Amino acid sequence: RMSREQKAVECARKAFLTGRSKPLEHRIRQLKNLQRFLLEREKEIAEAIKKDLNKSEAGTQLYETLGLEGEIVLAVKKLAEWVAPRPVEKNLLTISDTVYIQPEPLGVVLIIGAWNYPWAVTIQPLIGAIAAGNAAVVKPSEVCVHTAKVMEDLLPAYIDKELYPVVTGGVSETQELLRQRFDHVFYTGNSMVGKLVMEAAAKHLTPITLELGGKSPCYIDKNCDIPIACRRVTWGKYSNCGQTCIAPDYILCEPSIQDRVLEEIKKSIKAFYTEDPKTCPDYGRIINQRHFKRIMAMTEDSTIAIGGDSDESTCYIAPTVLKDVQVNSKVMQEEIFGPLLPILTVSGVDEAINFINKGEKPLALYIFSPDDKVIKKVIAETSSGGVLANDCLVHYSVSALPFGGVGNSGMGSYHGKFSFDNLSHLRGCLIKQLKMEGVNDMRYPPHTAKKLFWARFFILKNPDLGWLGRMTLLAIIAVVAAVVLQVRGKEETFLISTVRKRLQWRCILFEVEL
Ligand SMILES: NC(=O)c1ccc[n+]([C@@H]2O[C@H](COP(=O)([O-])OP(=O)(O)OC[C@H]3O[C@@H](n4cnc5c(N)ncnc54)[C@H](O)[C@@H]3O)[C@@H](O)[C@H]2O)c1
Numbered sequence: 001r002m003s004r005e006q007k008a009v010e011c012a013r014k015a016f017l018t019g020r021s022k023p024l025e026h027r028i029r030q031l032k033n034l035q036r037f038l039l040e041r042e043k044e045i046a047e048a049i050k051k052d053l054n055k056s057e058a059g060t061q062l063y064e065t066l067g068l069e070g071e072i073v074l075a076v077k078k079l080a081e082w083v084a085p086r087p088v089e090k091n092l093l094t095i096s097d098t099v100y101i102q103p104e105p106l107g108v109v110l111i112i113g114a115w116n117y118p119w120a121v122t123i124q125p126l127i128g129a130i131a132a133g134n135a136a137v138v139k140p141s142e143v144c145v146h147t148a149k150v151m152e153d154l155l156p157a158y159i160d161k162e163l164y165p166v167v168t169g170g171v172s173e174t175q176e177l178l179r180q181r182f183d184h185v186f187y188t189g190n191s192m193v194g195k196l197v198m199e200a201a202a203k204h205l206t207p208i209t210l211e212l213g214g215k216s217p218c219y220i221d222k223n224c225d226i227p228i229a230c231r232r233v234t235w236g237k238y239s240n241c242g243q244t245c246i247a248p249d250y251i252l253c254e255p256s257i258q259d260r261v262l263e264e265i266k267k268s269i270k271a272f273y274t275e276d277p278k279t280c281p282d283y284g285r286i287i288n289q290r291h292f293k294r295i296m297a298m299t300e301d302s303t304i305a306i307g308g309d310s311d312e313s314t315c316y317i318a319p320t321v322l323k324d325v326q327v328n329s330k331v332m333q334e335e336i337f338g339p340l341l342p343i344l345t346v347s348g349v350d351e352a353i354n355f356i357n358k359g360e361k362p363l364a365l366y367i368f369s370p371d372d373k374v375i376k377k378v379i380a381e382t383s384s385g386g387v388l389a390n391d392c393l394v395h396y397s398v399s400a401l402p403f404g405g406v407g408n409s410g411m412g413s414y415h416g417k418f419s420f421d422n423l424s425h426l427r428g429c430l431i432k433q434l435k436m437e438g439v440n441d442m443r444y445p446p447h448t449a450k451k452l453f454w455a456r457f458f459i460l461k462n463p464d465l466g467w468l469g470r471m472t473l474l475a476i477i478a479v480v481a482a483v484v485l486q487v488r489g490k491e492e493t494f495l496i497s498t499v500r501k502r503l504q505w506r507c508i509l510f511e512v513e514l
C-alpha cells in the first residue's frame with residue numbers, strides 16, 4: 001500500500017507531467033493566489049504563530065509575511081524576463097549560431113521547512129519553485145503545530161493542490177518523503193539533519209539546497225558609535241527570542257569597551273522590551289522545553305551580566321548577556337539559537353579574524369566599525385554565507401542578494417532571481433544552421449597541423465567585437481569557408497598561403513581594434 005507521502009509525491013509528479021505548471025500565466029496566477037492567501041488569511045496565520053512562538057501580529061507581518069509579499073510582487077513583475085532565453089557570448093566557431101541559456105523547470109521539488117520563521121522559510125522556497133515552473137511538495141515543520149495545521153488546511157484552497165501539496169508530519173514522515181525521488185530537495189534546518197537530507201538525496205542523485213545555521217560572529221570595533229551598534233545588535237539578537245538563523249551569535253570586542261557595550265545593550269533591552277520582558281508583547285518565547293533546557297544549560301559555566309531569569313513552564317528566557325566568556329565555555333560549543341549573547345574579548349581586529357577563521361564558516365558575519373578599511377579587511381580575510389557591516393539581519397530582506405550559507409552553514413542560495421535560478425535547470429542551447437559546412441572542416445578527421453592552427457584561432461579568440469567586428473568576422477568566416485571548400489582534397493597551393501597571410505593580417509588588425 002502506498003503511504004500518504006508517496007501518494008502526495010506521485011500526485012505532484014502526475015500534475016507536473018501534464019505540463020500545466022509551465023506556462024507563464026499559470027505561474028503568475030498561482031503566485032497571485034499565494035499573495036491573496038497571505039492577505040486574506042492574515043488573521044489565521046497570526047493566531048497560529050502567536051500560539052507557536054508568541055510572536056505578535058505586527059511581528060509576524062514584519063518578519064514573515066511582508067517579505068513573502070515582496071518576493072511575490074518581484075517574481076510577478078520579473079518573471080517574463082527570468083523565463084526568457086538568455087543570449088550568451090559566443091566564440092568564433094559559433095559566431096553565426098544562436099547560443100543561449102534556457103531556464104527550464106526541474107520537476108518536483110521537496111521543500112522541508114523549519115519552525116523558527118515557519119512561513120518565511122517554507123513559503124519563500126515555494127515562491128521560487130512556482131516561479132520556476134516546478135511542482136512542489138511542502139513539508140512544514142511539525143514543531144510549529146498550529147502553523148503547520150493552517151498551512152495544511154488553508155493553502156490548498158488557494159493554490160493548485162495537486163501541484164503543490166502540503167504534507168504534515170514529523171521525523172518519520174519527512175524520512176518517508178526523503179525516500180521518494182525528487183528533482184530537488186530544499187531543506188531549512190540544523191546541520192545534523194542537513195547531512196541526513198544530503199545522504200537521502202544522494203541515493204537518487206537529487207540536487208539539494210541546504211539552508212543551515214551556525215555561530216554568526218559580531219565584531220564591534222572600539223571606534224564605532226557604541227550606542228547605535230548595540231541597539232542594532234540587541235534587535236538582531238533578541239528578535240524572535242534569538243531563534244533566528246542569522247542572529248549575531250556572539251560579540252567579539254576589545255576589553256576596553258566591554259563595559260560600555262554591556263551598558264548600551266542593557267539600555268536597548270529596556271527600551272525595546274521594558275523592564276519586564278516577560279510581560280512585553282514583542283518579546284517571544286522559546287519554542288519548546290527541549291530547547292529551553294538546551295539553552296539554559298549553556299549559561300552554566302559563564303558569568304551572567306544582564307538578564308538570566310527564566311520560567312520553564314512558559315519557556316521564557318530573559319534577554320541575557322554573558323561577559324568575559326571563554327572559548328571553551330558551553331555557550332561557545334554550538335549555535336545558541338536563543339536569547340543568550342556572550343561577549344568574548346580580543347586584542348583587536350586581527351585576533352577577531354583569527355578567531356572567526358578557526359570556526360566553521362558561519363551563515364552571517366557582522367562588523368561594526370566607522371572605518372571602511374576595517375570593514376573591507378574583515379570581508380577580505382574571512383568567509384561566511386553573507387556579511388553585513390553596521391547592522392544586523394537586514395541583508396535577508398534584499399532580494400537582489402543571494403541568501404544562503406557556505407561550508408557548514410549550507411549550500412545553494414535563494415531569494416529573488418536566485419530562487420528562480422536555483423530551482424531551474426539552466427539549459428545550454430546552441431542552434432546551428434545546416435549551412436557553411438566548410439567552416440567545420442577544421443574539426444573533422446584527418447586532423448592536421450593546419451586545421452589545428454585554425455581551430456586554435458577560432459576557439460581562443462574572444463569575439464566580443466561590436467557590430468563592425470562581427471561583420472568583418474562573418475566576412476572572414478565566409479572567406480575561410482570558401483578556401484577550405486576550394487582546397488579540400490587538393491595539395492596546398494599558392495592560394496591558401498596567400499589567404500592565410502591575409503587572414504593573419506586581419507587578425508592583427510582585429511587585435512588593434514580590440
Ligand atoms: N539558513 C536558513 O535560512 C535557516 C532558516 C531557519 C533556520 N535555520 C537553521 O535551522 C536550525 C533550526 O531548525 P531545526 O533544525 O531545529 O528545525 P526543525 O526541528 O523544524 O527541523 C527542520 C525540518 O527537518 C525535519 N527533520 C527533523 N529531524 C529530521 C530527521 N531526523 N530526518 C528527517 N527530517 C527531519 C523536520 O520535520 C522539519 O521539517 C538552526 O540551526 C537554524 O540556524 C536556517
Ligand SMILES: CCCCCCC=O
Pocket residue numbers: 063116117120121243244245246393396
Ligand atoms: C529578519 C527576518 C530574518 C529571517 C531569518 C530566517 C532565518 O531564521
